Amino acid sequence: MHARRATLVVSLATTQKEVREVQRLRYRVFTETFQLSELINPEALNVDEFDDYCDHLLVRDSNTSAVVGTYRLMGPTAAQRMGHFYSEKEFDLSGLHALRTRTVEAGHACVHPEYRSGAVIMMLWSGLARYMERAGCDHLMGCASVSLSDGGHNAAALYRGFAAENLAPASYRVTPYKPFPIDEFEPGHVPRLPPLLKGYLRSGGWVCGAPAWDKEFNAADFFMLLPLSKLDSRYARHYLKPQQSF
Template identity: 60%
Template sequence: MQHSIVQADVRAASAKLVLSMASTPEELREVQRLRYKVFIETMGLSSLAREDGLDSDEFDEHCDHLIVRDTNTLKVVGTYRLLSPTRARKLGRLYSENEFDLGRLNNLRGRMVEAGRACIHPDYRGGSVIMLLWSGLAEYMRREQCDYLIGCASISLADGGHNAVAVYQALATQHIAPPEYRVTPHLPFPISKLEAAAKAQVPPLLKGYMRSGAWICGEPAWDPDFESADLFLLLPLGNLDNRYARHYGVAGEGA
């Protein structure tokens, strides 16, 4: 993918935002600093605190990183991590396989892009940043000739897990994947042992996936490090609702 994918005179907090792909070690560190701020500092995960202020792992060097930059301040304000089938094959595994057995999806591996670490600075969450990231994701999938998007979506356990139970129960009634696409968590979140919250509060990113036609592929995994319950998602591009397809730049294209 070319370094500059798309430019847009959209404004969030009087910002001019530009979408590109991280292409230097410094840009990757900018991504990792933003992720640290959002995932570690904002969530108060002191057990994951690091002196370098970076959220990094062994997958970063194998992935492509979409970035949205505010050209007024030159700061990276949004990012999405993408793992292509070719790089996943060289690496030998997907990030999601840390949490789930994906055996039933083996026949799709050559056509799947794994997306993760979606992250937007708190001051830029009005919608423009995520729209740019999704447009870049659609372009990336076209270039990789992939028609399935996979990844994990996290639900905070700050309330003891009651909302996670409520979210799973609500989504499983309408958005559960066909049996042939089901996955199994290595460390299941104990949904049967907790009472559901009175009303499910679906995280915005997860809500966006559901509106776009994604399926949840089974019960959530428990991530004790990030104190979250994680759902595995599968989005066939053919499921994209026309409204979202227009926004994401894939209108008129089949799966």
């Protein structure tokens, strides 16, 4: 069933079976996107210690029952139970301390290769907006990963190409523990904007500094912050329109 004929439904995973479906989709997308043999395992699941603490947003094609999109969400209470947000493995977030109780972290975004027309991403963001409203949070944060399979040229070009309005105010900047070495790359490469990063920027999100170097996934991770008050009005009308709750 092609995405254009699909009936898409967004929800939160409520059973272990649904979490396994999410982990199976993440495994497929991550192994294909980052092309890392280290990620391969017999269960064909992408699992880590954060999964049990987080909520899992999923989009299902009701015609086939397949999970075709997912986002992992960690609210303030879950982060307190876990001890830290996932992003704190890569970035010093001490400058955002005042926002911790009002922020949802979104990560591990995946869309099935056959459903990348944009509809699934829109469904995920609509579900995310409802989740934030229910949690009483007014800031969204997370990492947008850029593959380094081209040697890193695109990641460096992206960072150099961000306009002033794309960069967070100084008070919201974060510091990567392992910075990706932007200066080692010659300028002049034409950047290609990945869909997730494009979604953040079009919605009004900020890039909060230089990317971290995620050697495990062979990626450059850009830390993103989106205050809902800054959400572009076109997207706010879609994401925040009245909808049935989960």
